[in-house]
Amino acid sequence: MRDDLFDLLWEALRETLYMIAWSSFFSLLLGLTLGILLVVTDKGHILQALPVQKTISLLINGVRSIPFIILIVILLPLSRLIVGTSLGPTAAIVALSIGTAPFLGRIIENSLKEVSGGKIEAAIAMGASPLAIIFRVLIPEALPALVRGVTIAIIGITECTAVAGAIGAGGLGSLAIRFGYQRFREDIMIATVLVIVLLVQAIQLTGDFIAKSIHNRRFKIE
Template identity: 75%
Template sequence: MRDDLLDLLWNAFCQTLYMLVWSSFFSIILGLLLGITLVVTEKGNVLEARIVHRIVSVIINGVRSLPFIILIVLLLPVARWVVGTSLGPTAAIVSLSIGAAPFLGRIIESSLKEVALGKIEAAKAFGASPFDIIFRVLIPEALPALVRSLTIAIIAVTELTAVAGAIGAGGLGSLAIRFGYMRFREDIMFSTVAIIILMVQIIQWTGDYIAKSINRRRYKLD
């Protein structure tokens, strides 16, 4: 290993972690809004609104159909407007959040649809409001599945940070391309790949542990 390797890896790791934390936070908020909207506005649900459901669905499908690297380029003006620059980790957070939110919205939709309709109907029969049904029935009942969905989304964001590095976002992806690939530094290439694999494993293990803990507590209460 060369003397500069640890410094390069540490700085790139910090940039990747910074992008990952904030992008995950904003994409989870947006994804939850999209996923919940898709479920509650569909036919026969608590806030049926077919036009809203169709519009949101089309927007999600449209964004998801774009390759992420193209989406980043398209969102550069948005990033510049929001944070004042189109380069660096902070600018990448805008593109990562918007790019990951539709994917997250779909998997959250799938998780919420696993909730038995009988429980929703029972809540309606007791006079529960749509707000109560969403936050006291849908989300609590789907919580283990939601945790697994969020885990998948965070892993996807981790992978996307590497792609964002190709256009000046910094982080491990940028380090692997600029220093590893372009300068033929195999030590950097292998080290960045190892760090990303380790990050993904930790995220997956944490998500699985939380989901299992929720299930165990639920069964004990039952």
């Protein structure tokens, strides 16, 4: 292994973690909003509005049907408009957030639909407002499933950062392509893959631990 391996890996890892952190934050905000709207505007729910529900569903399906690398290219003008550039980790956050939010929205929708209808009816009977039902019944009851779903989404974002690296986003994906593949640096290619695998494992273990802790705490309380 060459002397520059550690420095290259550290800089690439820093850029990848930066993209993951901010993309996860914005994707969660968008995905949570989409997921909640899909559930509460569905037939028979607290804010039934089928035209709204169907429109959001079609929008999500449309974005999810576009391959991520094509979506990045499509969103380059938007990235340039928002952050002033179409290159680098900050620009990639725009595409990563928009690209993964629909996927996360579906995960959140499925998690919220697992909440017992009886608990929602009980909250309505007690005079709870729609916002109170969302934030005091739906989300708390689905929290372990939501954590597992968010964990899956963050792993997906991690994988997408590698794809984004192919068009100038930086990070571990860019390092693997520019140095590992194009310059025939097998040491960088192997080290990059290993770091990504360890990163994904760390995210999965953390998510599982948090979800299990929430589940165990709730079980003890009940």
